[in-house]
Amino acid sequence: MRVPAFDSSIPDVLIAGGGNAALCAAIVAARAGAQVLLVERAPKSYRGGNTRHTRNMRVAHDAANEILTGPYPVAEFWDDLLRVTKGRTNEELAQLTLEQSSELWDFLWAQGVRYQPSLGGTLSLGRTNAFFLGGGRTMLNALYHTAEDLGVAIRYDTTLVDLAIHDGHFEHAVLEHDGQRETVPAQSFIAASGGFEANLEWLIEAWGPAARNFIIRGTPYNRGEVLRLLLDAGVAQVADAKQGHAVAIDGRAPKFDGGIVTRLDCVPFGIVLNNHAERFYDEGEDFWPKRYAIWGRLVADQPDQVGHVIIDEKSIRLFMPSVFDPVTADTIEELATQIGLDPEAVRASIDAFNTACQPGHFDHTTHDDCATEGLTPPKSHWARPIDTPPFYAYTLRPGITFTYLGVQVDRQARMQMANGQPADNLYAAGEIMAGNVLGEGYLAGIGMTIGSVFGRLAGASAAEHRSQR
Ligand SMILES: Cc1cc2nc3c(=O)[nH]c(=O)nc-3n(C[C@H](O)[C@H](O)[C@H](O)COP(=O)(O)OP(=O)(O)OC[C@H]3O[C@@H](n4cnc5c(N)ncnc54)[C@H](O)[C@@H]3O)c2cc1C
Numbered sequence: 001m002r003v004p005a006f007d008s009s010i011p012d013v014l015i016a017g018g019g020n021a022a023l024c025a026a027i028v029a030a031r032a033g034a035q036v037l038l039v040e041r042a043p044k045s046y047r048g049g050n051t052r053h054t055r056n057m058r059v060a061h062d063a064a065n066e067i068l069t070g071p072y073p074v075a076e077f078w079d080d081l082l083r084v085t086k087g088r089t090n091e092e093l094a095q096l097t098l099e100q101s102s103e104l105w106d107f108l109w110a111q112g113v114r115y116q117p118s119l120g121g122t123l124s125l126g127r128t129n130a131f132f133l134g135g136g137r138t139m140l141n142a143l144y145h146t147a148e149d150l151g152v153a154i155r156y157d158t159t160l161v162d163l164a165i166h167d168g169h170f171e172h173a174v175l176e177h178d179g180q181r182e183t184v185p186a187q188s189f190i191a192a193s194g195g196f197e198a199n200l201e202w203l204i205e206a207w208g209p210a211a212r213n214f215i216i217r218g219t220p221y222n223r224g225e226v227l228r229l230l231l232d233a234g235v236a237q238v239a240d241a242k243q244g245h246a247v248a249i250d251g252r253a254p255k256f257d258g259g260i261v262t263r264l265d266c267v268p269f270g271i272v273l274n275n276h277a278e279r280f281y282d283e284g285e286d287f288w289p290k291r292y293a294i295w296g297r298l299v300a301d302q303p304d305q306v307g308h309v310i311i312d313e314k315s316i317r318l319f320m321p322s323v324f325d326p327v328t329a330d331t332i333e334e335l336a337t338q339i340g341l342d343p344e345a346v347r348a349s350i351d352a353f354n355t356a357c358q359p360g361h362f363d364h365t366t367h368d369d370c371a372t373e374g375l376t377p378p379k380s381h382w383a384r385p386i387d388t389p390p391f392y393a394y395t396l397r398p399g400i401t402f403t404y405l406g407v408q409v410d411r412q413a414r415m416q417m418a419n420g421q422p423a424d425n426l427y428a429a430g431e432i433m434a435g436n437v438l439g440e441g442y443l444a445g446i447g448m449t450i451g452s453v454f455g456r457l458a459g460a461s462a463a464e465h466r467s468q469r
Helices: 020-031 049-053 074-085 091-101 104-110 135-149 200-207 209-213 225-232 288-300 332-338 343-356 430-436 446-467
Strands: 013-016 036-039 056-058 129-132 153-155 159-166 169-177 180-185 188-191 244-250 271-273 307-312 327-329 391-403 414-416 422-428
Touching: 013 020, 013 446, 020 036, 020 135, 020 188, 020 430, 020 446, 049 135, 049 446, 056 446, 074 091, 091 446, 104 446, 129 135, 135 153, 159 225, 169 188, 169 422, 188 225, 188 446, 200 209, 244 288, 271 343, 288 307, 288 391, 327 332, 332 343, 332 391, 391 430, 422 430, 422 446, 430 446
Parallel strands: 013 036, 013 188, 036 153, 188 422
Antiparallel strands: 056 129, 159 169, 169 180, 244 391, 271 307, 307 391, 327 391, 414 422
């Protein structure tokens, strides 16, 4: 199909995406004197992808400041990253990310972003993570205002649907707005369009039919077409399609965009049954912030991709209140019926658990000595008989946060081609290249760190590419 050409002057830098990575890139490129066009698929009111849902960013720093409660040296950040990724990271790019993270506080401040002390119940991140005053949405508004002031052209409701790339050289993109297509050439291209987490067909390809029951915690707009186009054009791939961040969330969350409020923190205080009323993992293995990210996968492996947390009156006030009320009943059998499980099977699982609980001193702030004995799987801590009505149940589903399959980049955020050559004028930042740093696992707040560090690099490299012409 012949597509009409973009009617204004050719931008130096074309950026696909409207979240943190795209905005950091746009601001840096514009400050370097480049003419920037940013295309955001979402309407203005939903601009900003998954960044809208964020609250904080992990940053290395040598000393406490007015908000961060203590130092977080690069070396400690490095140890944390190696632990969660089990070493599956590009060490050069990971080091670069952590070192440059120490500049982000000041960089974002200079773009109008403000910070606040960490909130209670936020996974104890007050020392390591900078919380955005007003959350991710307010942070984004500041970045958009700055970008607009710098003359960045922003087009909403505009989807990048095709790319012309030959031997690693970007020529033009095809954009779609209101059913109309146009070609837009540019000196260079930055992909900051997120992962493929909102593309159910692609998730099914990776996970099988189980993915139909996944809930997407963030934007419905990150469907991964740009990623697919880049891989098809010969850009090298990083990470595999099943890697990503997934947590167990309230099964009543909306299919997309439920955000952080649908997280449930009650698992360590009860037991979790699958649809056959069987336990399948140690609910008390460790503190919830250290374990919540594995429960998305655990639930994904259960029949119908469902788990049911059952707790009793003793525990209902021990965790952050849920956004939806739990199912409540005075007897276990009644509760089981309400959540659609076989009452006798649930009773048997609860009885087996209650009998296995050993006497101990319950303390949810430490790894206490309340454990089960002779039970498979065991419950290692916080194991107390579920015997005090009323009883409560929450249904869990896997909630996908974002995927790691992406494009390979170098220290300048330049894409690398599968033939081993660097691309000429193709750059990437954010989720679409996060797999370079995150081969697996996750460290709270590092998604935004990666986006900002590589957004800045991509913006600077793209502007530099133009000035070399
Ligand atoms: C509920 C939730 C809470 C989170 N909390 C945190 C947190 O506190 N800290 C943290 O570090 N991380 C957090 N994350 C992860 C974080 O959101 C991401 O790592 C980060 O926002 C990624 O930024 P990005 O710019 O790469 O992608 P996004 O912010 O998702 O932006 C991608 C953009 O690309 C656009 N787009 C997609 N396809 C196209 C196309 N074809 N054409 C044009 N535009 C397109 C989308 O509309 C969107 O604007 C959270 C995620 C979720 C879902």
